[in-house]
Amino acid sequence: MKKGKEESAGSLPAHIAIIMDGNGRWAKKRLLPRGAGHRAGMNRMIALAEHAFTRGVKYVTAFALSTENLSRPKEELDGLFSLFREYFEKSANTMREKGVSLKVIGDLSLLPEDIRTLVSEGEAHTAGGTVGTLILAIGYGGRQDILSAVNEAVRRGKEVTQEEFSALLSTGGIPDPDLLIRTGRELRISNFLLWQSAYTELYFTETLFPDFSEKELDRALAAYAKRERRFGKV
Numbered sequence: 001m002k003k004g005k006e007e008s009a010g011s012l013p014a015h016i017a018i019i020m021d022g023n024g025r026w027a028k029k030r031l032l033p034r035g036a037g038h039r040a041g042m043n044r045m046i047a048l049a050e051h052a053f054t055r056g057v058k059y060v061t062a063f064a065l066s067t068e069n070l071s072r073p074k075e076e077l078d079g080l081f082s083l084f085r086e087y088f089e090k091s092a093n094t095m096r097e098k099g100v101s102l103k104v105i106g107d108l109s110l111l112p113e114d115i116r117t118l119v120s121e122g123e124a125h126t127a128g129g130t131v132g133t134l135i136l137a138i139g140y141g142g143r144q145d146i147l148s149a150v151n152e153a154v155r156r157g158k159e160v161t162q163e164e165f166s167a168l169l170s171t172g173g174i175p176d177p178d179l180l181i182r183t184g185r186e187l188r189i190s191n192f193l194l195w196q197s198a199y200t201e202l203y204f205t206e207t208l209f210p211d212f213s214e215k216e217l218d219r220a221l222a223a224y225a226k227r228e229r230r231f232g233k234v
């Protein structure tokens, strides 16, 4: 957890979290099936992460599927699962070449088993990339993340500090997000990184995720640079 005033104006976020929302509405506007919006969104997500890494950002965490999203219709979920399969099969090689590490957070036991295998292979294949880390949150819920860390702490039978607790979360070892972007107009967190975003700067935009461009990401970075992060101090 970062503390202190070193994160003030002019700095670059080391870690950007993105709630990639608005895929369905993007597709609807074009009279396309929702799945077409998810496909456009996945492509956007990869391009934006690569762009962020060229700017010097080290971690990008993209919220692609929440625990709650798992109660959507089977057809939509099957489409999303196929996209995740494609992502791990195709992107693992490109990302490795680009020096990007892939990581997944979320409860993978909620997803089809072959995806779990692809995730492990993709993570192993890209391990050690030094350019940046792209963390995909699938089957992820902030409350579930906190609860599983609490249960782990209880199993260990000893009280924990904030730092020790952070390490027990699925994001253990990754710094808290500096900037959280939510596309698609809604002004809420929808169970994303609840503990981790205690002091994260928030950026909301009406742009639907498949329309969120590199240019707009640069605008979000510029907006972040102007923020004064006080962490409760004066």
Ligand code: IPE
Residues within 6 Å of the ligand: 020, 021, 022, 023, 024, 025, 026, 064, 065, 066, 069, 080, 184
């Ligand atoms: C975000 O887009 C991606 C997922 C939640 C899987 P949505 O599918 O929520 O898109 P909208 O909000 O319906 O437009």
Ligand code: IPE
Residues within 6 Å of the ligand: 019, 020, 021, 022, 063, 064, 065, 066, 069, 186, 188, 190
């Ligand atoms: C948040 O979007 C989750 C993801 C983008 C993966 P939702 O579309 O599920 O959020 P709500 O339902 O509008 O809060």
Ligand code: MG
Residues within 6 Å of the ligand: 021, 022, 023, 184
């Ligand atoms: Mg939505």
